[in-house]
Amino acid sequence: MADVDPFANPEGYGFETRAIRAGQPHDPQTGAVTMPIHQATTFAQEAVGEHKGFEYSRTGNPTRSALEQCLASLEEARYGRSFASGMAATDAILRHLRPGDHLILGDDAYGGTFRLISRVYGEAGIEYSAADLTDPAALEAAWQPNTKLVWLETPTNPLLTVIDIAAIAEVAHNKGGLCVVDNTFATPYLQQPLRHGADIVTHSVTKYLGGHSDVVGGFVATNSEEVDDRLGFIQNGAGAVPGPMDCFLTLRGIKTLAVRMDRACDNAEAIVELLQGHPAVSRVRYPGLADHPGHAAAAKQMTRFGGMVSFELAGGRDVAMKMATETTVFTLAESLGAVESLIEHPGAMTHLSAAGSPLEVPDSLLRLSVGIETTEDLLNDLSTALDGL
Ligand SMILES: Cc1ncc(COP(=O)(O)O)c(C=O)c1O
Incomplete structure (x- = not known):
């Protein structure tokens, strides 16, 4: 350097x-x-x-x-x-x-x-x-x-x-x-x-x-x-x-990292609220939730809780796979952390190589990388997809 x-x-x-x-x-x-x-x-x-x-x-x-x-x-x-x-x-x-x-x-x-x-x-x-x-x-x-x-x-x-x-x-x-x-x-x-x-x-x-x-x-x-x-x-x-x-x-x-992160956190918080209230969703994982097991540690070492949200579908793998293809603003794709919102099925995509190992993930799980688009567009996209399952 x-x-x-x-x-x-x-x-x-x-x-x-x-x-x-x-x-x-x-x-x-x-x-x-x-x-x-x-x-x-x-x-x-x-x-x-x-x-x-x-x-x-x-x-x-x-x-x-x-x-x-x-x-x-x-x-x-x-x-x-x-x-x-x-x-x-x-x-x-x-x-x-x-x-x-x-x-x-x-x-x-x-x-x-x-x-x-x-x-x-x-x-x-x-x-x-x-x-x-x-x-x-x-x-x-x-x-x-x-x-x-x-x-x-x-x-x-x-x-x-x-x-x-x-x-x-x-x-x-x-x-x-x-x-x-x-x-x-x-x-x-x-x-x-x-x-x-x-x-x-x-x-x-x-x-x-x-x-x-x-x-x-x-x-x-x-x-x-x-x-x-x-x-x-x-x-x-x-x-x-x-x-x-x-x-x-x-x-x-x-x-622009700071402004993007703040915006992604705002959008993620709104999405978490939506997912928590939907009957098709059995579990929402977000460190900002007071009942998240790691919330206290997150509050100690993080300033906000991030733009990543994972959730499980009550209907299991097939419903999760369907949901992953039903969104329009959320693009079905690997990777994360960019301005555009993405949805993926970790068990079949990013974490396929961990199948059968101690790192295997639930197959009812979907992961969202929440971007910086208009909040209402993201919420409408997810609720339309969830309602149609
Ligand atoms: C937490 C984490 N670490 C490391 C990597 C690997 O990074 P790259 O794809 O830039 O090689 C990824 C990729 O998804 C990741 O999510």
Whole structure:
């Protein structure tokens, strides 16, 4: 990373200002107010090894560096690294592990994370167990002499379970391990895991940070120089870096993160109320609900409860499958976190790879990624679909 600029300082500027300005000084040559897309793969050197901070774009690129500084500032982290996808970011963290090491994964996590851990790392000799991380005692019980880290999401994908980050980090630290938090669902606008004791925070920037369904990316932040050095080595050595255009798109998306998140939260709250009152719905999962088992932890570590809503249909799998095809404003699609609202059936779509595992999800479950459209349009769309089931 290049030198940190004043706009990256959380003590100097608020979240929204940093989202727009951190890491993005006006272009010294032209005064351009947005970060240029530096497509160059290589950078001139005055003499061998003497350069302006960049040599080769896999190792470092000015547009990527701007994104890394901006996101690190939003997570209030000392260091940040961008990757080509959320999975590439996950992979870079897991490369800390050696054959014979063990990790503990929350028993409710993104299916792709589980697939990477069980199939790719499992086959490379890394052991794992899944544990109910809503209970810190379950983590303690699952901890083994060779356990190196605990991996959690909160709220989880797709069950919206809330994990108390501070409680889990405390157990991990007492045992001499690391606590990694996937902060994709909450974003740094609603939750900053490092503040609660996490050692590493990771994102699929494909989701809320990009925010417009037009860029795939990943990010990792930490306050540990040692962890960051290793991540930097892997970032350059394995080379799963985002291109400059992708970094630019992500930077552009981040500028409106705060207003998009607030709007998505408003819409999600209205939808939760509608779903709760509908007879076709047997259960609504949303951390903002006072009777959600993780509500107290969510209220402690989040500023609002997010734009993701999951619910179960009383009629089971077939009715859930039907509902998923009956909406018009909600598009049936994988992914989440963008301006447009999406609906999906996790058991048959995003979490199919977890079928038959401890991470299998109920087949009556639907997941909504609530966007920023007109509230009435979203409510009408869902109630028309539910009434027709
Ligand atoms: C919580 C979570 N983490 C990680 C990922 C992986 O991110 P990507 O699709 O950008 O590789 C996803 C993707 O859906 C996700 O939902």
